[in-house]
Amino acid sequence: MNCVVCKSGTTTLGTTTVTLDRGATVVVVRHVPAHICDNCGEVYLESDASKQVMEIAQAAVAAGTVVQIQEYRAA
Numbered sequence: 001m002n003c004v005v006c007k008s009g010t011t012t013l014g015t016t017t018v019t020l021d022r023g024a025t026v027v028v029v030r031h032v033p034a035h036i037c038d039n040c041g042e043v044y045l046e047s048d049a050s051k052q053v054m055e056i057a058q059a060a061v062a063a064g065t066v067v068q069i070q071e072y073r074a075a
């Protein structure tokens, strides 16, 4: 797909590291599948990956975790 940020790049499938900062909790999820712009580097998570990252973050917040770093795993 075409990048909506720079409007000149195209995205290719790769992986990225997602960092979520939720109050006292920081969650880092590595190797999340994403479409990445070859021009500006903007990252587009697929809806499934985005949903799962949010669920990981919510679980960490609920557990009172301060810092959590983990690998992405497909649902």
Ligand SMILES: [Zn+2]
Pocket (backbone or CB within 6 Å): 003, 004, 005, 006, 007, 008, 009, 037, 038, 039, 040, 041, 042
């Ligand atoms: Zn771009």
